Amino acid sequence: MPNFRRIFQENSLVFITILINNRKRALLTDYIENLRSAFKKSQKMVEYEIHAISIMHEHIHMIIRPELISDYPKIISIIKREFTKSLPENLRLLLRDEISKSKVKKRESGVWHRRYYEHTILNEDELNHLTDYVHYNPVKHGLSNSAYEWEYSSFKKFLKLGYYDKDWCDFTEKIDYN
Numbered sequence: 001m002p003n004f005r006r007i008f009q010e011n012s013l014v015f016i017t018i019l020i021n022n023r024k025r026a027l028l029t030d031y032i033e034n035l036r037s038a039f040k041k042s043q044k045m046v047e048y049e050i051h052a053i054s055i056m057h058e059h060i061h062m063i064i065r066p067e068l069i070s071d072y073p074k075i076i077s078i079i080k081r082e083f084t085k086s087l088p089e090n091l092r093l094l095l096r097d098e099i100s101k102s103k104v105k106k107r108e109s110g111v112w113h114r115r116y117y118e119h120t121i122l123n124e125d126e127l128n129h130l131t132d133y134v135h136y137n138p139v140k141h142g143l144s145n146s147a148y149e150w151e152y153s154s155f156k157k158f159l160k161l162g163y164y165d166k167d168w169c170d171f172t173e174k175i176d177y178n
Helices: 032-045 071-086 091-095 101-105 124-140 155-160
Strands: 013-020 048-055 059-066 116-119
Touching: 013 071, 032 048, 032 071, 048 091, 048 124, 059 071, 059 124, 071 155
Parallel strands: none
Antiparallel strands: 013 059, 013 116, 048 059
8 A cells, every 4th residue: 555645834725636435426516505514614623714616516626725734634534524424314324335345344434535635735836727727627527618607616706806707718609790
């Protein structure tokens, strides 16, 4: 088994991707209010700022700035735990039945992929690139024609701040009849 090492560089932003197990279900958008509650609970327990976020049906991309950089694994754990607990019991049982007995023994729920991807952002260029990536992701996956259309992201916050134009990554055909 690989020996993963996390970088804990204080005052850094961290790009994180979290996946639903097997990426088969649209759990995150189907239960968006549960997910929002899980985020709120995590922010009550651990202090952090969400710089950018996009929630697709079965995965999340986000950039966060924890007050203590070593807290980001705890943040992810709380979000996963609280979201899982909030799901209807019959759904949790169904998802648990879809995983191996060894995973059940390790107290895995069947809701989330075991691991997550994280990357410590080292400079402003990287931050800008990853912020664009977060907001473009729903378009990339065919969930919307533009970043503006996708309601489960921080794109409109950045639009208000003047970082994007409304038509950024809008691939709907615009016909000029003049």
